[in-house]
Amino acid sequence: MATQPSRIGFNPRGQFIAAVVLLASVCAAGGLLDWAARNQRVAGWIDQREKEYNRQRGLSFLRDGYFIDDNDRLINEELPAADYSKGGVYFIGTSSVRSSTQLWDLPPAERRLIHNYGINQSDYVCQFIFLRYLVEHEGLFQAGGDKNLVVLAESYHNLARPYEPSGYFPNLWTRHGLYVCDPVRGIQSVAVNPVWRFIHFERTRIAGFVSQVGQVASIVIRTTLHHGRMTRKITDAQESNASWRARMGADWEAKLDHENEELGRMIDYLHQRSVRVVFVALPVASWDYQLPFEEAFLARTRALCAGRGIPMQDWSRMLPDEDMQDASHPNLAGAEKLQPRLLEIALPFVRSTGALPAGTN
Numbered sequence: 001m002a003t004q005p006s007r008i009g010f011n012p013r014g015q016f017i018a019a020v021v022l023l024a025s026v027c028a029a030g031g032l033l034d035w036a037a038r039n040q041r042v043a044g045w046i047d048q049r050e051k052e053y054n055r056q057r058g059l060s061f062l063r064d065g066y067f068i069d070d071n072d073r074l075i076n077e078e079l080p081a082a083d084y085s086k087g088g089v090y091f092i093g094t095s096s097v098r099s100s101t102q103l104w105d106l107p108p109a110e111r112r113l114i115h116n117y118g119i120n121q122s123d124y125v126c127q128f129i130f131l132r133y134l135v136e137h138e139g140l141f142q143a144g145g146d147k148n149l150v151v152l153a154e155s156y157h158n159l160a161r162p163y164e165p166s167g168y169f170p171n172l173w174t175r176h177g178l179y180v181c182d183p184v185r186g187i188q189s190v191a192v193n194p195v196w197r198f199i200h201f202e203r204t205r206i207a208g209f210v211s212q213v214g215q216v217a218s219i220v221i222r223t224t225l226h227h228g229r230m231t232r233k234i235t236d237a238q239e240s241n242a243s244w245r246a247r248m249g250a251d252w253e254a255k256l257d258h259e260n261e262e263l264g265r266m267i268d269y270l271h272q273r274s275v276r277v278v279f280v281a282l283p284v285a286s287w288d289y290q291l292p293f294e295e296a297f298l299a300r301t302r303a304l305c306a307g308r309g310i311p312m313q314d315w316s317r318m319l320p321d322e323d324m325q326d327a328s329h330p331n332l333a334g335a336e337k338l339q340p341r342l343l344e345i346a347l348p349f350v351r352s353t354g355a356l357p358a359g360t361n
Helices: 010-040 039-057 070-081 124-137 156-160 169-173 194-224 237-250 252-271 292-308 332-351
Strands: 088-091 114-116 150-156 177-182 186-189 277-282 312-314
Touching: 010 039, 010 194, 039 070, 070 169, 088 124, 088 332, 114 150, 114 332, 124 156, 124 186, 124 252, 150 252, 150 332, 156 237, 156 252, 156 292, 169 177, 169 194, 252 277, 277 292, 277 332, 292 312
Parallel strands: 088 114, 088 150, 150 277, 277 312
Antiparallel strands: 177 186
């Protein structure tokens, strides 16, 4: 008699156990990744590797906290945690001021009061939109205008990318579906389910962590292959100048005039709320000196600041080229020189208001 092929029997209990084990494995892996993405020791180790690499390459360093970019971390993690009840100091500008500080290294008491609110690719229109959002929706000046200092840290490079509906600035605010942004209504938050928000950003953080681990692994491999020494990034001066001429365009003087008017409106807005304002012209690379934009920008800004009684500090020639990543961004060495100068403005102010008692760290 021919034998019948054996049939694998259906085992509900075995399949249930297998499913539970698989689900538990997935949850454990997700939990481990979430723990790693939130672990400060792991984050510190990753930051240190990237920082060492960027220092050798002559690059700036920003902490993105595994978000899409550093500005994404700013608006979705830093802003919700900010405390404005005692006032403070706020550095406003674009990516050049963003890369000029490492405020996360300050003592906690100072870190709570001094904020870098620079946003990439933001002209005065974008910065004024952001400032109004902070004041009108986040209670920026709730302690009273006289308890707050706004430091406008700028260069002409800020003005080469005016607000555009499809540009980086509105996309930054709308990318997660949490805000709407336009030049008339400004920035407004969108009500979302808090559970959805938590899950969404946990997924974002984990994905960013995995990506960052890959980048750090690449850095370690490249550094090892180069025996611990990396070639410094060199900016082509002629190429840089040609790029900024193209970005500023033939109508650059009209562009500067328009932006200067917006700067005046922003300063008036702050003065109406009794907020102290200081303007700082940030450093530029030496090859920028031959372009007409910086001197015209400085001349217009000096006149406007003088007319409104605003102190202006011209730091445009402060840094040598080796401390610049490119025409407008300080590298790590440059940031280590700029931050103490910015703190010379910030710390006396928060001490004068009593927000930071003398001798406090």
